[in-house]
Amino acid sequence: MSARIKDAEKKRVLDGAARQRRARKALEALEQDNFHDDPHADLVMSKKLPKFQDSIKSGKEKKGKRKGAEYFRAKYRKNFQQLLEEDKQQPNYVSAAAPPPKNPVRHFCAVCGNFSQYSCTACGTRYCRVRCLRTHQDTRCLKWTA
Amino acid sequence: MANTTVVLDNGAYTAKVGLANEDEPQVIPNCIMKAKSERRRVFVGNQIDECRDTSALYYILCFQRGYLLNWDTQKTVWDHIFSKDGIGCSLENRSIVITEPQMNFHSVQEAMLEMLFEEYRVAGLYKTTSAELAAFNYVADSEERTTMQSLNCIIIDVGYSFTHVVPFVLGRRVLEGIRRIDVGGKALTNHLKELISYRHLNVMDESHVVNQIKEDVCFVAEDFKNAMRVHECDKKRKEIAVDYVLPDFTTCKRGYIRMPGQPREEEEHQQMVPLCNERFTVPELLFNPSDIGIQQVGIPEAVVDALKACPWEAHRELLLNILIVGGSAQFPGFLPRLKRDLRSLVPDDLEVSLICPEDPVRYAWYGGKEVATSVNFEEFVYTREEYDEYGIHGLHQR
């Protein structure tokens, strides 16, 4: 085998850092609301539409000193991370987290879902038997990067 | 006479809302949705019922990680809810009972007060949590004469963003004992999406459809290892394997489990997904979050951990009064499994008794109705006069 092919094969192996990154992404994906783009993103028209119903009516209906949604969006714009950092309550969000598990972690075959004892040497994906490893290698290995 | 109070159990997935003198709340999606088939409009809350094709539905939610952060979205949805298309009346000069998540952040509370008092002009508010309202309802429901002041119970709220275990001793939350597991309905749906997409066909854009698949096919295995053995055995497999017919939004608007045998004529052209162990490995995450790499114990161990923070004299009664509420508590098999796991974790001389109400989604709302119609409700209410004088700080000194 020539050195060049070896090199090429090496590149196709995910290193530890890449595998960790993948695992982290998988966890973040559990929290994701959408995996596709806004289907109306290309609409020019929607930009002209008033964003909030009340901005149409409020002028006529209520002459009070209402602030409107824009005001709230501007004033309360902190994201989750910022809220977490400034949280001074005790107990709080962090202390309420359920503790880490004591039992050994179970692994599952990505292809069929059975318990898994092995992982793909290239990408670390779990599999349970040769048949599932082949399916994984043929169609998914290093192609499935969500 | 004062205007009738509104009760709003403001969940991350649905808002349960209605006047306190009504028999039951409306359950309204707490979000804005966009469909690719209808480009001229968006769907706010229950307007989604008017949408014929909900494929690739795009969600704009008010909550992030379980907390109310997108206030412009929330305002749009509340404007809809408190209009004639929603519950049919505005909030102006009414009191409101409203829920927030456990351990809510200070600035989110501030935003909520400011919006309700200054934007919606409520007369007063009672801010609480779903678990507390569920506890109220539990007391009201109990046949023995339990009072709130004597109540020892554990509420498990299996929500959309996360699950909370909330112990109550003598009617008050034991804050040090509250435990959160970062698995709820959203994570379960997303996990099912990934399994189907990896194994069969790409449904990553189909939250709405996959959420229905989850509701239609998933269950909690009473004995997980045994269920896995059934799945691995080619002969027994058919006991749990099903084909799920996906909706095509022309002949069929909602998917369903195909009856065994020959496919019906109209099913010949419809897309199908074979499902087997996905049916129980998905809800299993509530019991073992580490199956997907979340480094937290599941509900049974979290209950035991919560118990440790409570006075030992209360343990016996706490374990006798475990109440499960929230949308994701509805999986078949949930109760027997939890009971079995808890039984193996707590000492033999302590009895374990679990209750899952008929309607775990609306259960907290009924508790809110109880509070709002109780004779001493006014003692709970933070009034607009108090707010105008002391702002949010007055609420926290109560």
Ligand SMILES: [Zn+2]
């Ligand atoms: Zn396998």
Ligand SMILES: [Zn+2]
């Ligand atoms: Zn691989």
